[in-house]
Amino acid sequence: MTSTPLPQTEVLGAIRRRQRRSLLDRGAAMLLGAAAASSIIITVGIVMVLAIESSTFFGEVGILTFLTDTVWTPLFADARFGILPLVTGTLVTTAVALAVAMPIGTIVAIWLSEYAPHGVREVLKPALELLSAVPTVVYGYFALLFVTPLLQKLMPELPTFNMLGAGIVMGIMIIPYVSSLSEDAMRGVPRILREGAYAMGANKLLTALKVVYPAALSGIGSAYVLAISRAVGETMIVAIAAGMQPNLTLDPTQPAATITAFIVQVSLGDLPHGSVGYQSIFAAGVVLFVLTLGFNIAGYRLRKRFREAY
Amino acid sequence: MRSIQEIVARRRRQDRWFAVLGVFCTSIGIITLIALLANLLIDGLGHLDWQFLTSFASRRASSAGVLAAVVGSLLVMLVTACVAAPLGIAAGVWLEEYAPKNRVATILEVNIANLAGVPSVIYGLMALSVFVYAFGFGHSILTAALTLAVLILPIVIVATREALRTIPRTIREASYALGATKWETVWHHLLPYSLGGIATGVIIGLSRAIGETAPLVTIGALAFIAFLPDPPVTGEFPFVSFSWLGSDFTVLPIQMFNWVSRPDPAFHHNAAATGVLLIAITLGMNAIAIFVRYRMRKAIQW
Structure with a gap:
């Protein structure tokens, strides 16, 4: 050839x-x-x-005045620039939201991961995740015109704008953040650990609480932390349903503005470049960014750790 | 013996109780979702007619409509998709296929995880300073679309990476063995095979963007718009016009926020009708995304 x-x-x-x-x-x-x-x-x-x-x-x-003054009235003639009322508003709404989302989300996660049959889980998990797909402005409507009137039947003196209703709705919105991430973490726990617990005579509940939950703790922790970050940064629900008046109080039945609601409130008005209002929303933004960044980094670290565990 | 049976019985009881508690907690979420939908439908469905869809905002609640908001939302979404999809997919491909396993890649990864957690209103502040003032785009459709594109970029990137990660290594090796370059492997094999996952991510991202309110309030979107942007197609040469990009605009969530903040309950019905539209769009997009993912999972088996 x-x-x-x-x-x-x-x-x-x-x-x-x-x-x-x-x-x-x-x-x-x-x-x-x-x-x-x-x-x-x-x-x-x-x-x-x-x-x-x-x-x-x-x-x-001055940063010291900003962090310690107790009155926030940047747009008044007698302007005071203390971020504390906005911070307490943010903390209270976040605390209410977490009081709803953490227990419910954790129980849902344990139930989905350890109790629910496969088919049920495959349907319910995405169904719950739809909760976080609903636009937040719709949740704001729901909080103001459905949940608050409902709460007013139990507590007649509750004002139209209050942090309680906004916080509860926000909590329901972040349930899937807690439940889905926690469930992923718990399902990542090796089967052998569960078999060991069963062999020792534990029931599903004991296995879940004493073996699976601790083993998945860093993943669950990251779910909690991300839920906190989400609640701190949530804007429309609190802007619509919690009122936009800065109010230094820890009482959730009161109206108050959060950091995010303040940014929205000022942005709704005329906002010339470089005006006091314009500068103040960026100052509020710095606080918000630092807060959420801290939570996000902590959440990321925790999640990395749980991924590496097995 | 009896005590052991008692312990066993008690533990069985505990399990049953917890199962009940689990069902109860899960149904709180589901029931809330149903209550929210029912509440919106009852308040708003009566107002959701042709006149509502084809009228501009008005001082009288009964004659107000969402025409400008519907058109605005569609145009903003179009531009958002055109920016976020190519940029996000490209970034995802680089991170998954090209990135060296060193500190730079780690920093990028941490950075994207952080971006996904930054509150949306912060993106609005960034857009107000950069797009509205520094770039001089004003309160335009372009500003809104760029803001939302930046906002959903992490979602698209993460979805792209996860879709690429499910493709087995052997596919890449086979392509290289036949002499393909890296780019040819990506373009002819990896992207087509991961299209379902990527499409899911883009749709989820857009469904998030269409409901976003806070960042658009921050950049100064107006709720009272009584005109439509310039049409994108014109009668004379060159037949396409991009002047609508610089137009003032409103979108559905802004319109809803405006109506829900008014004390007059008549406007609340308009807000509810807008909410029905928004929910139908976002849940519809999520349903499409779930469907696409399901189909792709069935169609491709390695």
């Missing part, structure tokens, strides 16, 4: 094609890398915007 050598033009063509392909390959890699870098640009953008836009504010007000 004799092999005829390839004509030179064909060899050159093949080389050129290969060069073109490798060029395309390198170009694509660069474009994709640039797209991935855009997420860094966004983060840097957020941090820089918050730092720059609030720097004038902190230059004039």
Whole structure:
């Protein structure tokens, strides 16, 4: 068998094609890398915007006054800039939401992971996740015009705007954040651990509480922390149903503004660039960002740990 | 002997009680969802007619409608999808297929996890400073769409990565063995096979974006818009126009927020009708996403 050598033009063509392909390959890699870098640009953008836009504010007000003054009236003639009323509003609504979401979410997670038959779980888990798909403005409507009137039947003196109704609805909204992530964590616990508990005579409840729950704790913890972060950053429910008056109180039956509700309230009005109102929402944004960032990083760390455990 | 039987009986009882408690807690979530839907339908369905869909906002509740909001939502979603989908998919592909396993990749990963947790109103602040003032886009459709695109980018990235991760290594090896470059492997094999998962992520992201209110309030979206943006198709050359990108706009959630904040209960019915529309759109998109994921899981078996 004799092999005829390839004509030179064909060899050159093949080389050129290969060069073109490798060029395309390198170009694509660069474009994709640039797209991935855009997420860094966004983060840097957020941090820089918050730092720059609030720097004038902190230059004039001073961080100590900002953190310790108990009155927040940046748009009044007698302007006071104490973030505390907004922080307490945020803390109270978050606490109410967690009081609803943590026990219910955890029980749902244990039930779905340890008790519910496979078919039931496959249906109920996505059904519950629909709770977090509902737009928050719709939840605001529900809190103001359904849940609060319902609560007023139990507590006649409850005002129309209150943190209790807003917090409860917010809690129901974040149930799936707690239940789905916790359930994933508990299902990641090896079967052998459960078999060991059963062999010792434990029932499902004891196995769940004494073996599975502790083994999945970092995953469940990350679910809790992410739920907290979500509740702190939630905006529309509290803006609609909790009222927008800054109010230094820890009583959930009172109306109050949260950090997020304040940002919305000021944005609804006319907001010239560089005005006091404009600067104050960025100052409030800094506090909100720092709070949620702390929770997010803690949640991420916890989740990483639970993934590495097995 | 008796005491052991008692212990066994007690533990069985505990289990039954907890099962009841579990069903009860799960049904709290489900019942709330049903109550919310029923409440909206009762309050709003009567107002949801053709006149409501084809009228502009008005001072009188009975003659007000959502035309500007529906058109605004559609246009904003269109631009959001055009920005977020290519950018998010590209970033996801790089992170999953190209990223070296070093500190840079870890930093990017932590960063994206954090971005997903940043409250949406913060994105609104960033957009107000950067898009509205620094770039000079104003309170336009373009600003709104870019804001929402940035907001849902992490969702698209994470969905893309998870879809790519389910493709077995052997598929990549086979492609390389036949002489394909990395990009050819991605374009001809990995992307087509992960399309279902990616589409699911994009749809979920858009369903999140269409209900977002806070960041759009922050960039200064108006609720009282009595005109439509310029049409994208014109009668004269070059037949397409992008001037609608710079138009003032309103969207469904902004319209609903405006109506629900008014003291007059007549407007609450309008808010409920808008809520029915919003819920139908978001739950519909979620249903499509679940369906797509289910179909893909059945269609592809490695």
